Amino acid sequence: MTSRIAIVIVHYHTPHLLTRAVDALRLDLASSGLSAHIIVVDNGSNSPNWEWTDSADVTVLAPGKNLGYAGGVNLGVAHSDADIFVLMNPDVEVFPGCLSALINEIDRGTPVVGPRLYWDETRKILLPPREENTRRFTLLAYLGSFSERAARQARRQWRRLAAKHWLASEPVQSYALSGSILAVHSSAWDAVGPFDSGFMMYFEETDWFERLKREGLQAAYVPQATAWHRYAQSTVNEPQSERWFRDSDRRFQDRYYGAWFRLFMSLMPENGGYRQAVFQQAGTCPEIELPAPAANPIFPLQVEISPSPSGIPAGAALVTDRTQTTWLFPEQVWNGAAPGTYYIRVVDQSDAEVGARCTTKTSSS
Numbered sequence: 001m002t003s004r005i006a007i008v009i010v011h012y013h014t015p016h017l018l019t020r021a022v023d024a025l026r027l028d029l030a031s032s033g034l035s036a037h038i039i040v041v042d043n044g045s046n047s048p049n050w051e052w053t054d055s056a057d058v059t060v061l062a063p064g065k066n067l068g069y070a071g072g073v074n075l076g077v078a079h080s081d082a083d084i085f086v087l088m089n090p091d092v093e094v095f096p097g098c099l100s101a102l103i104n105e106i107d108r109g110t111p112v113v114g115p116r117l118y119w120d121e122t123r124k125i126l127l128p129p130r131e132e133n134t135r136r137f138t139l140l141a142y143l144g145s146f147s148e149r150a151a152r153q154a155r156r157q158w159r160r161l162a163a164k165h166w167l168a169s170e171p172v173q174s175y176a177l178s179g180s181i182l183a184v185h186s187s188a189w190d191a192v193g194p195f196d197s198g199f200m201m202y203f204e205e206t207d208w209f210e211r212l213k214r215e216g217l218q219a220a221y222v223p224q225a226t227a228w229h230r231y232a233q234s235t236v237n238e239p240q241s242e243r244w245f246r247d248s249d250r251r252f253q254d255r256y257y258g259a260w261f262r263l264f265m266s267l268m269p270e271n272g273g274y275r276q277a278v279f280q281q282a283g284t285c286p287e288i289e290l291p292a293p294a295a296n297p298i299f300p301l302q303v304e305i306s307p308s309p310s311g312i313p314a315g316a317a318l319v320t321d322r323t324q325t326t327w328l329f330p331e332q333v334w335n336g337a338a339p340g341t342y343y344i345r346v347v348d349q350s351d352a353e354v355g356a357r358c359t360t361k362t363s364s365s
Helices: 015-032 068-076 098-107 133-144 150-165 188-194 204-214 241-256 258-267 331-336
Strands: 004-010 037-044 058-060 084-088 093-095 112-118 181-185 219-229 279-282 288-290 301-306 315-319 327-328 340-347 353-361
Touching: 004 015, 004 068, 015 037, 015 093, 015 098, 037 219, 068 204, 084 098, 084 188, 093 279, 098 112, 098 181, 098 219, 133 150, 133 258, 150 315, 181 188, 204 241, 241 258, 288 353, 327 353
Parallel strands: 004 037, 004 084, 037 058, 112 219, 279 353
Antiparallel strands: 084 181, 093 219, 112 181, 288 327, 301 315, 301 340, 340 353
């Protein structure tokens, strides 16, 4: 592989995670025999003097204000003439072999690729692909806040997309890749254009993938490439994150669904108040009971974990051991999760929901 590689990390007030991300990248590059230039765009830092600031393989760009993720990525890419760009959050740590697997797939002709992401270092919980972004699915997911029937239909549709990724053993075409880490060939970046910096945070990669599809270019999910994503660490303590989400959601819906659709949705009640009746266990790292063999579940089982009562989106642990009777929520994930209620469902491969529970975490660990 002779391609010039640049890795653009957009940082925002998580210096300890940034240091770990850079360390993991360097380890993976060295073990794979690759070289890359790391570009850190510092949108906000409490301690900008990292030990590697003056390293030959790292450049730190400080725009002096928060450009958002899209603006930060654009600045980093504009600073390089590389052939391949790896775009990532600072709360992502690549596992050994991740970068080489992504670059290999690009060398085979797929211009945009993303890895299999895990919620934990031990790789027990898979993170989901992005949800389907269509008027129909958006409306169906909304109706799921009013009734279990609609919620169940939305989960069934969403699981088909998730299973395509979770059960893949070879690269599969997908435009539902996570924006937390992507590898992009410069030809695709030039054809599609930069991220829309009008998305301060959220939906910037969703918008970019819509534009990618319209250019007729492919993207692929590469399960051989793996990384650990500490989900939402840059925004969990950011008071403006909810407003940024609403603004970006409105911008995306206006562009792709039409202002009339967004207006219709804005006139609807914010939430139907529906909650599935599940056993609640407060404040503890939950242990989930799995169905007995007599129930004849179709393996592997999916233990799905979601902050939404609808169950969309959800991370999932795949259980393949037919003798296993319980599944324990990984302590690392539980301790790092934001306070709130988490909805857990056990699902077999016939899409039968064979168990459910919710649990409330009351404070950060």
